[in-house]
Amino acid sequence: MVLGIESSATAASAAVVEGDKLLGQYYCNTATTHSQTLLPMVEGLLQSLGKSCEDLDLLAVSAGPGSFTGVRIGVSCVKGIDFPKGAPCCGVSTLEAIAYGGIACEGNVICAVMDARCGQVYNALFQVENGLLKRLTEDRALSIEALAEECKGYGSELILFGDGAALCHKTFSARGARLAPESQRYQQASSVAFLGRQMAEQGLAVSAAELLPIYLRLPQAERELKRKKESEGN
Numbered sequence: 001m002v003l004g005i006e007s008s009a010t011a012a013s014a015a016v017v018e019g020d021k022l023l024g025q026y027y028c029n030t031a032t033t034h035s036q037t038l039l040p041m042v043e044g045l046l047q048s049l050g051k052s053c054e055d056l057d058l059l060a061v062s063a064g065p066g067s068f069t070g071v072r073i074g075v076s077c078v079k080g081i082d083f084p085k086g087a088p089c090c091g092v093s094t095l096e097a098i099a100y101g102g103i104a105c106e107g108n109v110i111c112a113v114m115d116a117r118c119g120q121v122y123n124a125l126f127q128v129e130n131g132l133l134k135r136l137t138e139d140r141a142l143s144i145e146a147l148a149e150e151c152k153g154y155g156s157e158l159i160l161f162g163d164g165a166a167l168c169h170k171t172f173s174a175r176g177a178r179l180a181p182e183s184q185r186y187q188q189a190s191s192v193a194f195l196g197r198q199m200a201e202q203g204l205a206v207s208a209a210e211l212l213p214i215y216l217r218l219p220q221a222e223r224e225l226k227r228k229k230e231s232e233g234n
Helices: 034-049 068-082 094-102 144-151 165-175 189-201 220-233
Strands: 002-006 012-018 021-028 058-064 089-093 109-117 120-129 132-135 140-143 158-161
Touching: 002 034, 002 068, 002 189, 012 034, 012 189, 021 034, 021 189, 034 068, 058 068, 058 094, 058 189, 068 089, 089 094, 089 189, 094 109, 094 120, 094 132, 094 158, 094 189, 109 144, 109 165, 120 144, 140 144, 144 165, 158 165
Parallel strands: 002 058, 058 089, 109 158
Antiparallel strands: 002 012, 012 021, 109 120, 120 132, 120 140
């Protein structure tokens, strides 16, 4: 039985899966901070399923990229839940969780893209083969223009997922790229849970102490401090 937690962007969700079955999922997309919603969401979900933390065999969380605050809250939440139990944990790529929404798009290329601000997007490309995601790239931060140039050969095989999908579609649509349906476009805790289970089966689970956020670039405050130091150095 796997608990999945997702809080890398505006929405937050929690899900419990057992084998290939989704037992339940809570999803909240409001202005409330994740620190206020995640733990009550997990508690309510487990109660509605008649389960407790003791029943969990694995905890999975979207570990980034994404909102620095949201990712930290999600990882911290898993660490807190797991502290008395000591179950294995998996930090799932947010971009892979986004791409999992297109798992039924056999033969297509899934472009998972998040708005990273500052003229960049977080992105990874995946091919769907035999119902599984095959990575074509690592997670990275790059400009929309650079991503468009890289993807120009895929044409209508390319499907855009994630909160940066609509932003990219303005550029990509001229080359035939498609926009995923709204209901399937964004990352969810159920995807995190299923991917976490796959990671555990591959021997990639870690302890709660070893679970860390995945940052593709420094937080804005650190970037500004670095620029200031470089400017003062000149």
